[in-house]
Amino acid sequence: MTITGKVKLHYFAKLDVSKIGRRGPVQFLLEDAGIPYELYLHQIGEWFAQKAELVASDRTPYAVLPCIELEGKVHVQSQPILRLLSQRLGKYAGNNAEEAHLVDTFSDMANDWFGAWGRTVFESDEVHNKKYVDVLLPGYLDAAERFLSLNKQGPYLLGEELSYGDFILASVVNDNGNLQLDGHPHVKAAVEAIFAKPYAKTVLSSDDKLLLPYNAARK
Numbered sequence: 001m002t003i004t005g006k007v008k009l010h011y012f013a014k015l016d017v018s019k020i021g022r023r024g025p026v027q028f029l030l031e032d033a034g035i036p037y038e039l040y041l042h043q044i045g046e047w048f049a050q051k052a053e054l055v056a057s058d059r060t061p062y063a064v065l066p067c068i069e070l071e072g073k074v075h076v077q078s079q080p081i082l083r084l085l086s087q088r089l090g091k092y093a094g095n096n097a098e099e100a101h102l103v104d105t106f107s108d109m110a111n112d113w114f115g116a117w118g119r120t121v122f123e124s125d126e127v128h129n130k131k132y133v134d135v136l137l138p139g140y141l142d143a144a145e146r147f148l149s150l151n152k153q154g155p156y157l158l159g160e161e162l163s164y165g166d167f168i169l170a171s172v173v174n175d176n177g178n179l180q181l182d183g184h185p186h187v188k189a190a191v192e193a194i195f196a197k198p199y200a201k202t203v204l205s206s207d208d209k210l211l212l213p214y215n216a217a218r219k
């Protein structure tokens, strides 16, 4: 099975020109697969005004961003979105149950990392911020390094084959700013390989003219 028509990818407008958040992994995957898509970046206040309407109109039981519209249906939650797209494309999710589990486990870890990083951006919790720098960030980096060293071929989790987990890793590393990765050579090799892709610039620097009100985006 493949994907027909353009995918609509919705997320928040950039907080900072260098941050891509959880839309990053989905956009990396769409770009890598060559799937046509439109990116809609919403202002935070305007999203909350539309969230209840999306649920009330039965378009989705649970409205959070990122969400995609795929063949007219709304799908939410970044990892399930990545798994759905991977399943439809027959790639990025491993080639057997063990590989699928590995990709799933790695992705869950990288998505937890996104959540912990997000709290440092959206909340003013000094205790969490200190824990993030001292414990959580080094812990996630070390875990990612151990995962990526399982495959002797590299540079990605499954070797030469990209998985949706690699796209989450590249996104969260990007959003953490100038991380020093010399002590994590496998992480460095994986993210540098993704950042060197011809489409990486598009994902990392989306055009603000795509900023539309949600209702306009749904037409």
Ligand SMILES: N[C@@H](CCC(=O)N[C@@H](CS)C(=O)NCC(=O)O)C(=O)O
Residues within 6 Å of the ligand: 021, 022, 051, 063, 064, 065, 066, 076, 077, 078, 079, 111
């Ligand atoms: N587990 C979800 C988290 C989704 C989530 O919390 N998204 C945030 C932005 S990263 C959001 O939509 N916040 C506003 C809302 O809850 O309406 C995922 O990985 O997509």
